Amino acid sequence: MMAFIRLLARNRLAAFGALMLLLLLLLALVTPLLPLLDPNITDPANRLQPLFSEGHWLGTDQLGRDILSRLLWGMRISLAVGIAASLVAALLGSLIGILAGYFGGRTDNTLMRGIDMLMAFPYILLALAIVAVLGPGLMNALYAIAIVNIPFFARNIRGATVGIAHREFIDAARLSGKGNTRILATEILPNVLPVIVITLSTTVGWMILETAGLSFLGLGAQPPQADLGSMLGEGRRMMINAPHVATLPGLVIFILVMSINLLGDGVRDALDPRLKSGALSRPAPMTRIRRHESSGAAPQKSRDTALLRVDDLRTDFEVGRQRYHAVNGVSFTIQPNECLGLVGESGSGKSVTALSLLGLVASPPGIINGGDIHLHSRHQPSRDLLSLKPREIRHIRGNDVAYVFQDPLSTLHPLIKVGDQLVEAIRQHQPLSHPAARELAVKLLGQVRIPNPEQRASQYPHELSGGMRQRVGIAMALANDPELIIADEPTTALDVTVQAQILSLIQHLREEKGTSVLFITHDFGVVSQVCDRVAVMYAGRIVEIGPTQEILDNPRHPYTQRLIDCVPRLGEPDHEPAAIPGLPPPANALPAGCAFAERCDLAEPRCREGNIELIATDKERQVRCIKPLGLTAKISEGIEHD
Amino acid sequence: MIEPLLDISGLSRTFGGGKRWFGLDRPGVHAVQEVDLQVMRGETLGIVGESGCGKSTLARMLVGLDTPTKGRIFYEGNDLQAMIRDDRRALSRHIQYVFQDPLSSLNPRLRIRDILAAPLRHLRGLHGHALETRLAELLEIVNLRPEFITRYPHEFSGGQAQRIGIARALAAEPKVLVLDEPVSALDVSIQAQVLKLLKRLKSEFDLTYLFISHDLSVVETISDRIAVMYFGRIIEQAPARQLFQSPAHHYTRLLIASAPIPGGPPIVAESSDAELPDPLAPPSGCAFAPRCPQAQEACRARRPLLEAFSSQSKLDTSNIHRVACLFPAREPLSRDSRTSVDETSR
Numbered sequence: 009m010m011a012f013i014r015l016l017a018r019n020r021l022a023a024f025g026a027l028m029l030l031l032l033l034l035l036a037l038v039t040p041l042l043p044l045l046d047p048n049i050t051d052p053a054n055r056l057q058p059l060f061s062e063g064h065w066l067g068t069d070q071l072g073r074d075i076l077s078r079l080l081w082g083m084r085i086s087l088a089v090g091i092a093a094s095l096v097a098a099l100l101g102s103l104i105g106i107l108a109g110y111f112g113g114r115t116d117n118t119l120m121r122g123i124d125m126l127m128a129f130p131y132i133l134l135a136l137a138i139v140a141v142l143g144p145g146l147m148n149a150l151y152a153i154a155i156v157n158i159p160f161f162a163r164n165i166r167g168a169t170v171g172i173a174h175r176e177f178i179d180a181a182r183l184s185g186k187g188n189t190r191i192l193a194t195e196i197l198p199n200v201l202p203v204i205v206i207t208l209s210t211t212v213g214w215m216i217l218e219t220a221g222l223s224f225l226g227l228g229a230q231p232p233q234a235d236l237g238s239m240l241g242e243g244r245r246m247m248i249n250a251p252h253v254a255t256l257p258g259l260v261i262f263i264l265v266m267s268i269n270l271l272g273d274g275v276r277d278a279l280d281p282r283l284k285s286g287a288l289s290r291p292a293p294m295t296r297i298r299r300h301e302s303s304g305a306a307p308q309k310s311r312d313t314a315l316l317r318v319d320d321l322r323t324d325f326e327v328g329r330q331r332y333h334a335v336n337g338v339s340f341t342i343q344p345n346e347c348l349g350l351v352g353e354s355g356s357g358k359s360v361t362a363l364s365l366l367g368l369v370a371s372p373p374g375i376i377n378g379g380d381i382h383l384h385s386r387h388q389p390s391r392d393l394l395s396l397k398p399r400e401i402r403h404i405r406g407n408d409v410a411y412v413f414q415d416p417l418s419t420l421h422p423l424i425k426v427g428d429q430l431v432e433a434i435r436q437h438q439p440l441s442h443p444a445a446r447e448l449a450v451k452l453l454g455q456v457r458i459p460n461p462e463q464r465a466s467q468y469p470h471e472l473s474g475g476m477r478q479r480v481g482i483a484m485a486l487a488n489d490p491e492l493i494i495a496d497e498p499t500t501a502l503d504v505t506v507q508a509q510i511l512s513l514i515q516h517l518r519e520e521k522g523t524s525v526l527f528i529t530h531d532f533g534v535v536s537q538v539c540d541r542v543a544v545m546y547a548g549r550i551v552e553i554g555p556t557q558e559i560l561d562n563p564r565h566p567y568t569q570r571l572i573d574c575v576p577r578l579g580e581p582d583h584e585p586a587a588i589p590g591l592p593p594p595a596n597a598l599p600a601g602c603a604f605a606e607r608c609d610l611a612e613p614r615c616r617e618g619n620i621e622l623i624a625t626d627k628e629r630q631v632r633c634i635k636p637l638g639l640t641a642k643i644s645e646g647i648e649h650d
Numbered sequence: 651m652i653e654p655l656l657d658i659s660g661l662s663r664t665f666g667g668g669k670r671w672f673g674l675d676r677p678g679v680h681a682v683q684e685v686d687l688q689v690m691r692g693e694t695l696g697i698v699g700e701s702g703c704g705k706s707t708l709a710r711m712l713v714g715l716d717t718p719t720k721g722r723i724f725y726e727g728n729d730l731q732a733m734i735r736d737d738r739r740a741l742s743r744h745i746q747y748v749f750q751d752p753l754s755s756l757n758p759r760l761r762i763r764d765i766l767a768a769p770l771r772h773l774r775g776l777h778g779h780a781l782e783t784r785l786a787e788l789l790e791i792v793n794l795r796p797e798f799i800t801r802y803p804h805e806f807s808g809g810q811a812q813r814i815g816i817a818r819a820l821a822a823e824p825k826v827l828v829l830d831e832p833v834s835a836l837d838v839s840i841q842a843q844v845l846k847l848l849k850r851l852k853s854e855f856d857l858t859y860l861f862i863s864h865d866l867s868v869v870e871t872i873s874d875r876i877a878v879m880y881f882g883r884i885i886e887q888a889p890a891r892q893l894f895q896s897p898a899h900h901y902t903r904l905l906i907a908s909a910p911i912p913g914g915p916p917i918v919a920e921s922s923d924a925e926l927p928d929p930l931a932p933p934s935g936c937a938f939a940p941r942c943p944q945a946q947e948a949c950r951a952r953r954p955l956l957e958a959f960s961s962q963s964k965l966d967t968s969n970i971h972r973v974a975c976l977f978p979a980r981e982p983l984s985r986d987s988r989t990s991v992d993e994t995s996r
Contacts (some may be wrong), residue, residue, distance in 0.1 A: 176755040179715050183747055184765075184818065185739045185772030198759040353837040354808075474701075503700035503864065505920060508908035512919035535908030537917055560913045574842035578867040578909050579894060585871060587842035591807055598739065 014279040015066045021238040022274020028267035036084045044077040048232040056250045068248055069239075078234055083436075085235040086264070087229075089150050090216030096154035097215070100206050101161020106200065108162070109169025110192060120166065127159045135218065137295050146235070149228040153218045161207055162492055168203040172196055188423045209272035213265040220261055236261050291544065293398040294367030295323075297376045314341040314384060315491055315524050316365070321379035323357075323364045325595075326372070332595040334360040336548035337379075339622070342492065347518060347525040349539030349556065353533065353571075355592060357548035358528045362494050365393065366405050367528075385491055407437040410485035414497040416477035420469040426480045427453075427465025433487040452483040456513060472513045475506035482513065494526045499534060511537050532575055536560055541628075544568045547592055547603035550622065554629030564625055602633065610635065653727070654688035655858055656826065661685040661721035663707050680931045681707040683882040684721070686956065689826070694852065694859040696873030696890065698866060698905070702929070704882040705862045706750075709830045712860065713747045714738065725826075743773050746819035746896070750831040754813035756803035762814055763799045769821040775947065788817045791854075792847060809840035813847065828860045833868060845872060866909050870894060875969070878902050881927055881937035884956055888971035898959050898971065898978035901938045906983065936976070948976055 017023050045064075051072030059067050066075040108119040126134070138152035172178065173196065181195045217243060222228040223237030231238070236257045248471075323335035335357045341350050352358045363369045366375055381393040385408050393401065395615030413419045421429055430449035434440060440448065446465075453461035456479040470476055485493050495514065499507040515538055518525060527539055535542050536556055543553040544565065552565040563569040573586045590607040593599055602620050606613040615634060622632045625639060662685070667678020682704040687697050692781040699705045712723065714734045723730040725744060733741045750757035756765055760910050763785065768778040770784055789796055792813040803811060812832060819827055832848070833841040849872065852859060863869045869876055870890055877887040878899065886899040897903045905917040920941060936942070939949040956974040 077870060095868055176749045176751060177757040180747075180749060180755045180815075180818065181757070181768060182715070182738075183713060183742050184768035184822070185742055188767055190772075192766075194760070199757070305772035308660065353839060442920075504866070504908040505700065505904055505909075508917045508919040511910070511917065531910070532912035533914070536912045536914065537910045557913070572912060574839050575867075575912060576842075576845075576867040576871040578870060578911050578914075581870050581894070582889060583871075585845060587846050588839040589843075 011013075012278050016274050019274045019277060021270050022277070025267040025270025025272075025274065028263065029271055030049075032264055032267065033087070035080060036087050037081045039084055039213070042080070044080065046076040046208060047073060047077040047081045047234070049073065056253070058245065058250075059252055066256060067250075067252055068080070069243065070250075075253065075256060078239060079236075079256060082229075082236045082239050082257065083260055083264065084232050085146070085229060085233070086216055086219060086237065086261070089219045089235065090212060093150045093153040093157070093215045093219065094208055094212045095318050096150070097157035097211070098161050100152060100154070102165045102200070103157040104158065104162040105165025105167075106169050106192060108172045109166040110196060111187075112170070112173070116166075119162070123159045123162045126155070131156045131218075132221065134398040135222060136225075136227070139222065141432050144227045144230060146223075146229045146233070149219060149222045149508065150272060153215055156218070157211060157215060159203070161212060164203055164207045165200055167198060172199050202527060206276045206279050207243075209275040210269070211272075213268035213272060216268070217261070217265055236264075280425045291372070292369040294371070294401050295364065295369040295374050296371040297367070297394050299376070299378050299394060312384070312390075313343060314382075315344050315346075316342040316526075317380075317382040317384070318361075318365070319380040319382075321361065321364055321381065322377040323360050323369060324375050324377050326375055330596045333548050333598055334374075334595055335364060336598065338545075338548070338550055340543055340550065340553060342524050342526060344491070344524055345518065345522045346541065347527055347539045349535040349542035350526060350528045350545060351373070351530065351535055351542055351571075352545035353530060353592065358545050359496055361545070362411075362496050362526060362528055365494065366400050366409055366411075367393070367398075368405075368411075381440075383492075403437070406433060406490070407487075407488045408490055409492045409494065410488070410490040412478075412481050412485045412493060412495040412498045414500050416474070416481040417469060417470070419481060422469055424474070425466050427470055430480070430484055430487060433484050437488045448487075452486055453480070454586045455486065455517070456480070456483045456510075458483075473506075474502055475509060478502060478506075478510055482510070482517075486517065486523075489521070490523065492524045492526065494528070496528045498527075500529070500531075514538060532560065532572055544571070547598060548595065548633060549603065550630075551604065551632045552630070553622075554626070554631075558629060560627075562638045564629065564631040564638055565623065566608045566610050566637060569637055573598065652690060655691040656687075656689035656860075657724040657727075658685055658689075658712075659722055659724075661687075661708070661723060663704070663711060663716060664719045667825070670698055672852045674749075677930045680882050680932065682711070682718075685882075685884055687722045687877060687884065687887075689858060689860060691825075692856060692858055693874045694861055694872055696869035697860065697862045697879060698864065698869050698876060699879035700905075703879040705879050706830055708864050708879075709747070709828045709860065709862050712826075712828050713745050714741050715747070739773055742769070742824075743822050745826040745828060746822050746824035748812075748815050748819050748827060748829045751835050752808055752815050753803060753806075755815055756811060758803055760802075761799070762801055762803070765803075765814065766799075766821055767819055769818060773822045784821070788821055791820065791851070792817045807840070807863060808836050809843055812836060812840075812844055816844075816847070816851070820855070823855075824857070826860065828861045828862070831864065833864055834863065834865065841868070848872065866894075866905055867911075877953065878905070881929075881932070883937070883974065885974045886943075886972065887956065888959075889969055892971055894983070896980075896982040898973040899938075899975045899979070900942050900944050900979060903979060903983065904941075928956040928994040936974075944977055944979075946977065952976075 012059060053072065054068050055070055056074040057064050057068040061067055064074050069075055069078065104119050104123065108116040135152040137157050138155060139148055142148040142151065161298040178191060178195055181191050193280060212241065219228060219235065220237030220240065223235050224241040226241060229235040229238045240254055243257065246253050268597055319339050321338045325332040325334055338361050340348065350358045350361065360369060363383055376394060379394065382390050383393055384390040420426065427446065427449050430452060431442065431445045434445040435450055450461045450465050453464055458464050458476060458479050472480065499510050502510060511534065513524065517523060529535060540558045541554060542556045542559055543550045544567065545551070546567050552563065552568045559568060560572065570586065570588045574588060576585045577583050588607055593603050595605065599606065599616065601616040601618060605615040620632055620634060622630045624630050625636055661682060662680065663682040664678040664680050685708060697705050697708070708714060711718050730741065766785055766788055767781060769782055776784055785799060786796055789799060794810065794813055806814065833844050836844060851857060861869060861872055873890045875888065876890050876893045877884045878901065878974065879885065880901050886893065886897065886902050893902065894906065895908060904920065910917050927933050927940060933940060935950040935953050939945040942949065954974045954976045956972045959971045959973040959978055
């Protein structure tokens with residue numbers, strides 16, 4: 009609630025509207041207590057007094073009634089009728105919407121077709137017809153306006169309810185013994201309440217206008233009682249010789265409705281979860297970089313054959329005053345035609361590491377706070393990717409380095425045929441004519457072993473199975489013959505038999521094209537199938553890196569050991585998966601020393617101090633631990649002092 | 651002979667279908683087809699299959715979240731549909747469900763107290779002091795700290811949220827727990843914690859588990875018996891060890907060969923034109939025939955029934971190895987390559 013008010017206050021226009029409305033409401037509330045003249049006492053002798061005349065600050069109307077008093081009393085009525093009508097409409101409309109959305113089927117059909125019929129009439133005609141049937145009068149106008157506005161609520165709330173009614177927690181509530189009424193009241197209502205409030209806040213102003221409209225036409229408030237609309241209607245005839253009689257109520261309506269609408273928009277912005285998550289803030293074309301100093305030392309060109317060299321990469325997320333260290337000094341290299349696995353649990357920073365390489369971390373809130381990334385392509389000198397301009401980075405993306413993502417359904421455009429998407433990817437980087445690119449696209453689909461590529465190219469993503477879609481994703485990554493493919497959990501969403509196909513495809517392509525692969529996964533089984541080397545990540549750092557088979561056979565870091573031990577192994581039913589107690593540390597409060605110390609049964613006091621470096625234990629292996637497993641104490645001491 | 655706790659016979663569920671205007675048949679999707687299955691008291695029956703094979707639909711029918719189109723389920727000899735008609739809550743007191751996605755099965759706007767109190771109040775009729783005591787007890791059972799009770803679901807990690815889901819299911823004091831992929835959404839280290847918890851709870855409360863998963867290795871560690879589903883049908887059913895030692899159905903063999911094992915032998919991939927059958931136009935014979943390397947003409951012509959394959963244990967019907975294949979594989983799975991790798995890794 010406090011957060012909501014703070015959000016609202018930050019929106020200046022909404023705060024202004026809220027202030028105005030508060031003032032007007034206060035005025036309306038205290039009107040009976042103010043020393044005002046009776047609004048209905050006529051005084052023909054003093055008719056049509058101008059503004060600021062004796063005893064009548066705002067003059068008098070055609071019957072000599074005090075305009076100030078009539079305005080305040082009229083505003084009370086307008087506000088009361090408008091708000092009452094909104095509440096009635098909200099209550100009935102929300103009820104219809106929730107019932108239709110929750111029960112669906114025939115109930116939904118009957119209720120919503122009724123609502124559709126209500127919406128088929130122009131609203132003012134409908135309101136007029138209702139008043140004509142019920143007879144003129146303020147209460148009847150209220151009913152008419154409430155009925156006319158029911159569809160807005162019903163449709164909005166139904167939409168929100170449909171989205172919730174099929175969620176698992178509703179099934180869970182049913183299994184907890186809750187009946188339909190209870191589910192509606194305790195499970196659905198709390199979730200659609202924000203939508204009801206949003207709809208309400210944006211329609212109150214409109215309803216006050218409609219009330220005024222009906223009264224203006226003489227169908228609402230009946231004389232001598234007056235609301236703002238009927239005052240406007242009566243003053244209209246004196247527009248020429250006494251313009252203030254009509255102008256003043258018009259001005260009050262304007263101020264009233266404007267303040268309500270400003271506040272309503274503010275409420276909507278503050279409550280809408282899409283706006284809260286920053287969906288409207290446009291991310292930058294590449295991640296913001298704030299490097300204090302580049303190490304500048306480009307790797308010695310003579311010895312260094314690495315395709316990609318990452319040094320001390322740091323990526324943070326800055327949300328409010330919190331800083332989350334997602335990637336915390338990661339260094340690794342990838343050789344040509346090598347497959348490096350990046351393994352870790354969710355939140356270990358493996359995906360953010362991959363996205364940081366080409367500045368694809370959304371900014372804000374992401375920011376690269378340090379490090380060097382050198383890409384040494386075949387025909388180019390070594391380039392520091394973090395010092396390139398957005399345009400230059402764009403040239404590398406999908407060309408030298410390509411990505412394959414986890415969920416191909418969300419990365420392929422649903423409305424464009426897969427062939428055309430491939431053509432677009434090809435023509436972005438290659439000067440090919442459309443037919444030539446198309447030919448290449450079909451060839452690529454064949455290369456990823458999609459049967460019948462010609463025909464599949466003219467299908468939409470939803471017409472393909474999950475495995476086929478991922479093949480298209482891989483084909484797109486291959487489109488410009490990249491030297492490095494970054495595959496972020498490419499098989500996690502797939503069934504095992506399909507995963508086997510995709511893994512064998514990646515292996516095959518690597519052999520055929522000599523591409524390097526950075527393979528991100530949480531599954532040691534997959535790693536052992538495809539990766540030459542593996543880097544294990546924990547809390548944003550690499551804790552161990554080395555050849556896959558050696559790490560699987562003799563893990564040096566206790567975390568690696570325990571992570572391997574908690575994987576159940578097929579064909580070994582007696583191998584009891586050993587759980588790791590506890591949780592990883594939060595990324596905004598990383599402890600000193602080893603981040604795993606809290607969960608490690610070998611930890612000692614010095615594990616929790618200072619900064620523990622990645623040390624080389626064997627020729628090709630490094631581990632971030634002060635007492636690595638499988639080495640005698642003497643050797644590990646020796647390494648430390650090296 | 652021991653009476654099964656759950657006896658499923660000829661169970662089918664079709665989505666869509668029915669007649670269109672002018673009496674034209676509308677094609678329906680057969681999510682579950684003629685499933686026969688017995689679950690014995692106190693056992694863990696694993697159900698394995700890939701996405702879309704109907705395992706979740708089967709699970710939902712067991713707790714009354716879905717209604718069978720055909721066939722019947724008996725619980726302790728009572729017809730499940732009749733139980734639901736009489737008193738829905740009676741069924742929920744006996745069979746409970748744990749959902750796959752721990753977070754989306756918890757209402758984001760309710761506190762943990764309200765989520766856990768619902769089954770206690772509505773199914774067990776607890777109020778006041780008894781309710782509070784039981785709430786504290788439940789949290790302790792699933793190893794959660796007592797102060798968590800006032801928090802909202804978004805404040806929990808996946809593993810903690812899944813424990814809350816398990817606590818909610820246990821609150822009803824059920825005899826059977828249907829677990830629909832309870833660990834697939836969790837990280838491996840957390841997965842092991844939850845599996846361990848499930849094993850402990852089972853012996854502590856004499857539960858019977860129906861454990862549904864796509865992950866063979868997880869199912870293997872927890873199940874006594876395993877049923878493999880493909881395209882809505884059970885195609886093989888056997889005691890866990892037997893199934894992995896000598897899988898008879900070629901689909902089961904494919905599943906086992908496809909699963910990557912850390913340090914294991916290279917996995918075997920099918921050729922890329924192997925596609926799943928179209929649920930709207932199911933093949934006439936064996937549904938696996940189009941993908942099967944051993945398929946023959948007869949496989950495409952007639953559909954094999956689930957029949958006893960080995961006959962070593964005739965006395966206990968639940969332990970029979972059954973397979974729906976005309977030409978089942980008879981030789982045990984060769985594990986030479988695997989065992990040798992394991993030995994070097996020790």
